[in-house]
Amino acid sequence: MTDEDIQGLLRGIPAMEKVLNDERASRYLKYLDREGLKELCSSILNDMRVEILSGKRKQFKDEDLFSLLDDRVESMSAPSLRSVVNGTGVVVHTNLGRSCLSPEAVKAVSEVAGRYNTLEYDLEAGERGQRNSHVEWLLCKLTGAEAAVVVNNNAGAVLLCLAALSAGRSAVVSRGELVEIGGSFRIPDIMTFSGTRLVEVGTTNRTHLRDYERAVGEDTAIVMKVHPSNFRVVGFHKEVSREDLAALAEDKGVIFMEDLGSGILVDPGKLGLSGEPTVGDCIDAGVDLVTFSGDKLLGGPQIGAVVGKKKLVDSIRTYPLLRALRCDKMTLAALEATLRLYLRGNWNEIPTLAMLSLDGDAIKKRCLSLMEALDPVLEGAHMEVVAVDDAVGGGAFPATAVPGFALSVSLPDLSSGTIQERLRSCDEPAVVGARDGRILIHGRTLMEGDLDRLVRAFTSILEEESR
Ligand SMILES: *Cc1c(COP(=O)(O)O)cnc(C)c1O
Numbered sequence: 068m069t070d071e072d073i074q075g076l077l078r079g080i081p082a083m084e085k086v087l088n089d090e091r092a093s094r095y096l097k098y099l100d101r102e103g104l105k106e107l108c109s110s111i112l113n114d115m116r117v118e119i120l121s122g123k124r125k126q127f128k129d130e131d132l133f134s135l136l137d138d139r140v141e142s143m144s145a146p147s148l149r150s151v152v153n154g155t156g157v158v159v160h161t162n163l164g165r166s167c168l169s170p171e172a173v174k175a176v177s178e179v180a181g182r183y184n185t186l187e188y189d190l191e192a193g194e195r196g197q198r199n200s201h202v203e204w205l206l207c208k209l210t211g212a213e214a215a216v217v218v219n220n221n222a223g224a225v226l227l228c229l230a231a232l233s234a235g236r237s238a239v240v241s242r243g244e245l246v247e248i249g250g251s252f253r254i255p256d257i258m259t260f261s262g263t264r265l266v267e268v269g270t271t272n273r274t275h276l277r278d279y280e281r282a283v284g285e286d287t288a289i290v291m292k293v294h295p296s297n298f299r300v301v302g303f304h305k306e307v308s309r310e311d312l313a314a315l316a317e318d319k320g321v322i323f324m325e326d327l328g329s330g331i332l333v334d335p336g337k338l339g340l341s342g343e344p345t346v347g348d349c350i351d352a353g354v355d356l357v358t359f360s361g362d363k364l365l366g367g368p369q370i371g372a373v374v375g376k377k378k379l380v381d382s383i384r385t386y387p388l389l390r391a392l393r394c395d396k397m398t399l400a401a402l403e404a405t406l407r408l409y410l411r412g413n414w415n416e417i418p419t420l421a422m423l424s425l426d427g428d429a430i431k432k433r434c435l436s437l438m439e440a441l442d443p444v445l446e447g448a449h450m451e452v453v454a455v456d457d458a459v460g461g462g463a464f465p466a467t468a469v470p471g472f473a474l475s476v477s478l479p480d481l482s483s484g485t486i487q488e489r490l491r492s493c494d495e496p497a498v499v500g501a502r503d504g505r506i507l508i509h510g511r512t513l514m515e516g517d518l519d520r521l522v523r524a525f526t527s528i529l530e531e532e533s534r
Contacts, residue, residue, distance in 0.1 A: 068122055078126050083108060091133045098144040107143075109531020111135050121210040134426070147481070152517045154499035156471050156509025158422045159329075159461030161249060162334040163498065165362040165369070165462075165475045166513065172367065175404035176397045185395045199384070200511050201399055205406035206374055210346040212357070214380035217370045217402065218392035222252045224358040224371030227325050229261035231386035232322055232379065233288035233357075237264035243306060244293035248328070248462055254293055263288070273305040279315055289322045290315065292354070296328040296341075296462030300503040309344075315355025322379060323355045329463035330372065333414050338423040340464050346374060347371040355379055363461040366419035367405035367508075368398045378485050388462035422511050423459065427470060432511040433518075440522050444529065449477045449505075457511045473500065488532070 083109050086092050086108050087101070095104055111132060118124035128357050134294040151163060168176070180185075189196035197203075199216055206215035216268045218224050229238065238258060245267065247253045258265040264286070268278040279290060290312055311323070316323035356379050361370035371392075373383060383389065386530065394402075405417060412422050433503035434452040480484060485499040490497040490506075497520065508521065 068126060071352065073119060073122075075210075076124070076127050079114060079128070080112060080119075081132075083112065086112070087135075088177045091344075092097065092136060095136065095140045098140055102337070106406055107139055108136065111139065121244065124392060129489035147474065149496065150453050152499075152520050153471075153495055153512040153514075154508040154509075154517075154521075156455060156457035156473065156500065156511050157460040158419055158457065158469075158512060159363050159459060161461060168367045168368065169405060169408060169417050171408060171416065172401040172404040176402040179396050182402075184396055186399070195426055198396075198399060200394065201403050202406060204373055204404065205410060208428070209409050210357070210374050210404060212346075213377040215299070215372060215374040216380055216384050217361070217372050217390070217394055217419045218389065219371060219394060219401070220369050221328065221330075221360040221371035222248075222257070222357055223324070223392040224373045225390055226257050226261055227265045227386065227392055228324055228358060228373055229258060229289070230388050231383045232324075234262035236288035237286045238288055238291050238324075239265045239266045239268055239279060239282045240291045241269045241278075241306065242267045242271050243269060243274055243300060243304075244291075246293055247294055248296060254326075264266060272300055272303055274307060275305065276311050276315065279307060279312065283315065283319045283321060287319070287321050289324050292323075292325040294326060294328040297465050298464040300303060301466075301506045309349060309350060313355075316355070321498070324355065324375075325349055325354045325357050327357050327359045329365075329387075329461060330361075330362040330413060331364040331463070332409055333420065335464075338420060338458070339469070340467060342467075343464060346372075350375065351459035360461075361402055361405075364419065364423075364459070364463050365405070366414075366417035367513050368401035370398055370402055372396055374404035380493050387525040423469070425511055427472065430510040434508070436470050437474050437508065437510070437513070437521060440518050441474075441525055444522055444525050445476070445478065447479050449475075453507070455500075455507060455509060456503075458507055469511075471509055471511045473503045473509045475502070475507055477505040486528070489528045492525055493527055495520045495524055497524050511523060 087105060090122055092104065099253055107212060112391050115124060152165050187198045202217055203215045207213065218227055235514065240254060244255045253266055266282050268274060270284045282464050283290065308390060313323050327346060327349060331343060332345060334345065335343055346357055348357055355371060356375035358371060361367040361372065372439040373380060408414055408416050431452060438450050452472055453475045455471050456468035458469060459467060483504050484507045486506050487499060487501060490499060500509060
């Protein structure tokens with residue numbers, strides 16, 4: 068293009084006022100105020116000028132401008148945090164929001180979210196109350212602990228315990244337990260943040276009681292056990308039992324704390340899992356303070372719980388850092404409702420636990436129903452129900468493959484990667500697995516209404532394809 072052509076194109080770009088007054092732009096005043104719309108138009112017009120000057124844009128039509136505006140407004144007015152269909156078979160999927168709340172918990176949240184409530188108010192006394200009081204007794208009842216406090220998440224709970232109880236002193240941890248949990252939670256770093264000196268004992272694969280005995284001294288405030296949530300050491304391996312560590316800590320007059328990570332409240336055997344203790348087991352074994360997450364195997368909202376000896380929990384309760392980590396009313400409402408389900412023995416109404424305790428036949432049936440529902444939509448597709456490995460997720464039971472079923476789908480002319488991508492970009496997005504060139508929709512993690520969502524998603528994909 069000659070300079071003249073370029074100048075011609077530039078002159079053809081309408082003035083901002085003209086764009087703003089065009090009916091095709093002004094209808095967006097529903098989504099944006101005039102200032103916002105002006106900013107958006109100005110940025111689009113600028114982009115176009117740059118493209119013309121660089122020779123990338125060889126023509127200019129008003130329609131181009133308005134279609135760009137259309138895209139930008141659409142992406143701005145759609146929510147970013149959206150619900151998705153989880154077809155991955157990973158139950159506690161950290162990237163997909165970990166645990167889904169039970170209908171009871173959702174109801175409890177909506178009950179307090181838009182109205183004044185008793186977050187820190189004691190109705191009986193007519194005066195200020197404790198925000199922790201709504202859940203403390205429930206946590207104590209369900210774990211056998213004397214006292215409990217909840218904060219924003221488990222990373223916060225560990226940090227708070229260390230800062231309140233061992234700042235300026237040291238904590239003894241096995242080298243086999245200096246873990247990193249996804250997304251930058253690392254035990255040595257948390258120690259540093261809290262002002263605690265880390266004393267490492269033992270080796271990566273084997274730590275003995277005598278290693279701890281030698282390391283605990285004048286300076287020691289805490290003996291800490293950390294759950295190796297997301298990995299397993301196999302082979303020549305030894306760790307010291309909770310009972311032995313509890314006896315040692317008592318003998319030496321130091322605190323025995325455990326970062327349990329997932330914090331399951333029911334016997335994992337009821338979910339067909341084994342090898343991890345419940346919070347109550349740890350308390351029974353003599354751990355002074357246990358910390359755990361609320362949105363992993365507990366199946367509730369994102370929180371971190373500290374449960375254990377009253378004297379210790381009381382000093383944490385009054386430690387100023389707690390103020391920076393406290394939970395919101397919606398979180399506490401969800402947690403209280405979730406814990407009440409345990410209290411009533413109705414833990415099967417908690418989605419995370421219900422999904423994990425699903426038996427193979429039920430999952431298979433779900434996949435078959437999905438296949439039937441998709442059959443009229445997916446002409447020429449190959450579909451079959453296949454055995455797959457699901458996963459607990461959330462850094463719990465990492466070595467346990469949970470047997471499940473999935474609907475395997477392949478479509479003529481579309482690779483599995485393309486189908487996955489299209490499912491993710493639907494109005495009701497779905498995240499699914501793939502194997503050997505076929506997508507896998509794991510039945511275990513599908514929720515009510517997801518069959519219909521998937522049918523709509525596939526319908527829109529095929530419509531797009533036939534266009
Ligand atoms: C998951 C986990 C954490 C972090 O918990 P959040 O609730 O995500 O902050 C800390 N420690 C262990 C052992 C964990 O498994």
